[in-house]
Amino acid sequence: MRIFTAGIVTETNTFSPIPTGLQAFELGGIQHGSRAQFRTTSELATLVRWREQAQREGHTIIESVGAVAEPGGVTVRAVYEALREELLDDLRRALPVDVALLFLHGAMVAQGYDDCEGDILVRVRAVAGADCVVGAELDLHSHLTPAMLDHATLILAYDEYPHTDIVERGEDLYRLCTAAARKETHPVMHAFDCRMTGLFPTTSQPMCEFVNELKAVRRGAVLSTSLIHGFPWGDAADAGVKCLAVCDGDRKLAQDLAERLGKTFWSLRDAVQIRAMHVDEAIDTALSNARAPAVLADVADNAGGGAPGDSTFILRRLLERNVTDIVTGVYYDPVAVQLCFEAGEGAGLDLRIGGKLGLASGTPLDLRVRVRKLCERHLQSSMDDSGPVAFGPSAWVDAGNAHIVLASIRSQVFAPDAFSGLGIPLDAARVIVVKSSHHFYGKFAPIAGAVVHVDSPGALQLDFARIPYTKRDPNYWPRVADPFASA
Numbered sequence: 319m320r321i322f323t324a325g326i327v328t329e330t331n332t333f334s335p336i337p338t339g340l341q342a343f344e345l346g347g348i349q350h351g352s353r354a355q356f357r358t359t360s361e362l363a364t365l366v367r368w369r370e371q372a373q374r375e376g377h378t379i380i381e382s383v384g385a386v387a388e389p390g391g392v393t394v395r396a397v398y399e400a401l402r403e404e405l406l407d408d409l410r411r412a413l414p415v416d417v418a419l420l421f422l423h424g425a426m427v428a429q430g431y432d433d434c435e436g437d438i439l440v441r442v443r444a445v446a447g448a449d450c451v452v453g454a455e456l457d458l459h460s461h462l463t464p465a466m467l468d469h470a471t472l473i474l475a476y477d478e479y480p481h482t483d484i485v486e487r488g489e490d491l492y493r494l495c496t497a498a499a500r501k502e503t504h505p506v507m508h509a510f511d512c513r514m515t516g517l518f519p520t521t522s523q524p525m526c527e528f529v530n531e532l533k534a535v536r537r538g539a540v541l542s543t544s545l546i547h548g549f550p551w552g553d554a555a556d557a558g559v560k561c562l563a564v565c566d567g568d569r570k571l572a573q574d575l576a577e578r579l580g581k582t583f584w585s586l587r588d589a590v591q592i593r594a595m596h597v598d599e600a601i602d603t604a605l606s607n608a609r610a611p612a613v614l615a616d617v618a619d620n621a622g623g624g625a626p627g628d629s630t631f632i633l634r635r636l637l638e639r640n641v642t643d644i645v646t647g648v649y650y651d652p653v654a655v656q657l658c659f660e661a662g663e664g665a666g667l668d669l670r671i672g673g674k675l676g677l678a679s680g681t682p683l684d685l686r687v688r689v690r691k692l693c694e695r696h697l698q699s700s701m702d703d704s705g706p707v708a709f710g711p712s713a714w715v716d717a718g719n720a721h722i723v724l725a726s727i728r729s730q731v732f733a734p735d736a737f738s739g740l741g742i743p744l745d746a747a748r749v750i751v752v753k754s755s756h757h758f759y760g761k762f763a764p765i766a767g768a769v770v771h772v773d774s775p776g777a778l779q780l781d782f783a784r785i786p787y788t789k790r791d792p793n794y795w796p797r798v799a800d801p802f803a804s805a
Contacts, residue, residue: 331624351381424460
C-alpha cells in the first residue's frame with residue numbers, strides 16, 4: 319500500500335491584528351518530507367507516528383510538507399498557496415497512492431480562502447482520484463464545511479480539550495483509512511449542526527461523560543464519532559458546534575447517530591459552557607483560597623487562540639490591589655527581552671512591558687525591574703508531552719511583587735516549566751497568571767489550590783452572543799435562545 323502524508327496547520331482568529339506569514343510558519347516549523355523524513359516535534363508527532371505505523375506494516379510511505387504556525391490572524395495568501403502547492407506537487411509525483419493522510423486544523427483562513435482545509439481536500443481529491451482514501455485529522459476547534467465532507471473519505475477530530483489525544487486520534491485515522499483502502503469498510507459521514515458557539519473543556523462533568531459516550535458508541539458499524547467544538551473567533555460561514563458520525567456503509571445510521579449525539583450535546587449547553595469570572599472577582603477568589611497558589615487563566619490573551627499574548631489587564635489590577643507573590647506570563651514582548659539582554663542578568667532597569675500590539679493588549683506597564691535570569695533558548699513541555707515548545711530568547715524579571723516571564727516567540731502556557739525552567743519557584747507563589755484558555759489545565763491543576771478562568775478584556779472575548787460575525791449565520795446559541803425554533 320502506498321500512503322501519502324502531509325500537514326498544514328494553523329488556527330485563524332479572523333479578528334486578530336497579527337498576520338500569519340512565512341515567519342510564523344518558520345518559527346512553528348516547516349519540514350519538507352520530500353527532502354528528509356519528518357522529525358518528531360510536539361506539532362508533527364502525528365505525522366511521525368503515521369510513518370512508524372506504515373513502516374511496521376510494510377507499506378510505502380511518501381511524506382510531503384509539514385508546516386505549523388502559532389494561531390494568529392488571517393494567513394498571507396502567497397504563503398498558504400505556496401504550502402498547498404508544495405503538498406499537491408509532492409502528491410502528483412507520488413501517484414498512484416492508496417491513502418492520503420492529512421494533518422490539518424480545520425479553522426485556517428487565508429486571504430481569499432475562508433476554508434483552507436476544504437480547499438486542500440478538494441484539490442487533493444482531484445489529484446489523487448476517486449479511488450484514493452483521503453483522511454483528515456482535525457482539531458476539535460475547527461469549522462466543519464461541506465467541502466471537507468464532500469471530498470474526504472473520513473474525517474475525525476480530537477476528543478479532549480486540553481488536546482492530550484492528538485497522536486491517539488491520529489492512530490485511529492490511520493487504522494480506519496488503511497482498512498477502507500483494503501475494502502474492509504466503506505465509510506460514510508454525516509454531520510449534525512448543534513447551532514451553538516462556546517468553549518467546552520472536557521476536564522469536568524458533564525463534558526467528561528459526553529466524551530465517554532462519544533467513545534462508547536464506536537463499535538460495529540460505527541467507525542468514528544467527533545464533537546467539533548468550533549472555533550468561536552473565526553468568522554466563517556460554517557463556524558459552530560457540529561456532531562460528526564462516520565459509519566460503515568450505513569448513511570442512515572450515520573445520520574441518526576450524529577443527530578442523537580448532537581441533540582444530547584444541545585441539551586447540555588448551559589452545563590458544559592466554560593465558567594469565567596471578571597478580573598476582580600477572580601482576584602478575590604484567589605486571595606480567599608486557603609491553599610496557594612491559585613492559578614488564574616488569562617483566557618482573553620491566549621496566543622493559542624490568536625491573541626497577541628502581551629495584554630496587561632490582569633497584572634495591572636493585581637498590582638493596583640497590592641497583591642504580592644505573583645508569577646505571571648508568558649508575555650510576548652521581544653523588545654523588552656532585547657533590552658533585558660542588553661542590560662544583563664542582575665541589572666536593574668525601568669522597563670515598559672506589554673501593551674504593544676493593539677487595543678486588545680491594553681496599555682503598557684512601566685515597571686522598575688531586576689533581570690533575574692536570561693535564556694537564549696527557553697522551552698516548555700507540551701500539554702501531551704510529545705515534544706518541547708519554544709519561547710526563544712526569554713527573560714525573568716522581578717518587579718518586587720511580581721515575577722514576570724517575557725519571551726521572543728509567541729506561545730501560550732502549557733506547563734509549569736514555562737516558569738520553573740527559568741528558576742522561578744512556584745511553591746512560593748500566591749497567584750500564578752497563565753496566558754492560556756485551558757491547555758494549561760492538565761499540568762497546572764495538580765499544583766493549584768484553585769483554578770479560575772478569567773473573563774478579562776482582550777482579543778478572545780467570552781461573550782459569545784456578541785462576537786461581531788459578518789459571515790456566520792447569526793441564528794446560534796447563546797445569541798438566540800432556541801435557534802432550532804428560530805430556523
